[in-house]
Amino acid sequence: MDNRTRQWDDLSSWYDVKQGENGDLWHRALIDPALIKLVGEVRGKDVLDLGCGNGYLSRRFSKEGAKVTAIDSSPSMIERARAHDPSNKLGITYAVSDTADLHLQDESFDIIFANMSLMDMENTEGAIKEVGRVLRKRGRFVASISHPCFDNGRNSSWLLERTLEDNGSVTKMYRKIRAYQTFSSEEYAWKISDGERAWTRGYHRPLNWYAKLLKSNGLAITSLEEPEPTPEFLEKESDGRFFLEVPLHLVIEALKIQ
Numbered sequence: 001m002d003n004r005t006r007q008w009d010d011l012s013s014w015y016d017v018k019q020g021e022n023g024d025l026w027h028r029a030l031i032d033p034a035l036i037k038l039v040g041e042v043r044g045k046d047v048l049d050l051g052c053g054n055g056y057l058s059r060r061f062s063k064e065g066a067k068v069t070a071i072d073s074s075p076s077m078i079e080r081a082r083a084h085d086p087s088n089k090l091g092i093t094y095a096v097s098d099t100a101d102l103h104l105q106d107e108s109f110d111i112i113f114a115n116m117s118l119m120d121m122e123n124t125e126g127a128i129k130e131v132g133r134v135l136r137k138r139g140r141f142v143a144s145i146s147h148p149c150f151d152n153g154r155n156s157s158w159l160l161e162r163t164l165e166d167n168g169s170v171t172k173m174y175r176k177i178r179a180y181q182t183f184s185s186e187e188y189a190w191k192i193s194d195g196e197r198a199w200t201r202g203y204h205r206p207l208n209w210y211a212k213l214l215k216s217n218g219l220a221i222t223s224l225e226e227p228e229p230t231p232e233f234l235e236k237e238s239d240g241r242f243f244l245e246v247p248l249h250l251v252i253e254a255l256k257i258q
Contacts, residue, residue, distance in 0.1 A: 004122060005073045007200045012076035014192055016054040021084070023056055027115070029233035030243065031144050032057070034225040034251040035115055038142045042066035045110040048134065050099055050127065050143075051117025055081030055092070062090040066111075069104070071097040100126025107136045114143040116249075118210075119202050122185075125213060132217030135256045141219055147226065147250040148207045153186045155179045155204075158242060175246040181206055210252070218258030225251040 018024050023032050043065030049058045052070035062068045072078050075096045082094050100123040112131050121127050131141050156177040163170050187199040226247035234240040
């Protein structure tokens with residue numbers, strides 16, 4: 001087991017509770033609505049969840065009539081996902097797998113989705129190559145990622161500026177970013193509790209890198225969504241209003257044309 005997988009294994013119990021059955025605040029009230037819209041109708045479709053975590057979206061789509069396969073590189077995460085439906089009434093096929101080596105049949109899925117997982121993969125090139133292999137012709141790939149243009153780990157931050165204008169003091173919000181064109185990786189912190197942090201490794205790649213990678217594997221981008229905060233997110237997230245001006249996430253839909 002590599003160190004990246006071990007990090008997610010160690011985090012799996014906390015992450016499972018955090019996501020629950022509907023996703024945490026950032027997923028259910030910011031990211032997921034755009035991803036779910038692009039995934040669209042799943043009834044009767046063969047669907048692959050690439051980096052399933054605790055499997056809450058796999059279970060959702062299975063309940064909507066999809067035949068779901070859910071994979072994750074973390075054995076503990078797969079155990080947590082299975083535990084939500086121990087008798088597997090939903091008929092989901094769970095597997096521990098390297099996303100760059102899926103051991104699945106060619107052209108066996110109608111829809112593949114990756115919810116906030118591509119930027120956590122070291123070998124994303126291999127994963128997208130596998131997506132192109134196992135996706136059926138005219139099948140669709142939908143992925144949500146941290147927005148490469150606006151969210152680059154320690155190389156990005158919010159910048160608030162207070163100015164005096166005709167109508168009084170005005171606070172303006174900006175997004176500050178550097179090293180956008182530089183490929184990089186770093187350890188990202190998760191707040192387990194007030195006094196405890198856990199770390200997982202993530203990777204920054206420019207947006208055109210993703211576009212070229214999809215194209216080279218027979219996938220044409222057909223839609224881009226920059227998720228907007230829902231009323232719940234604005235109410236519960238202290239910085240939620242910032243997202244009305246600058247999106248920190250991106251959802252891509254790509255169609256297999258070759």
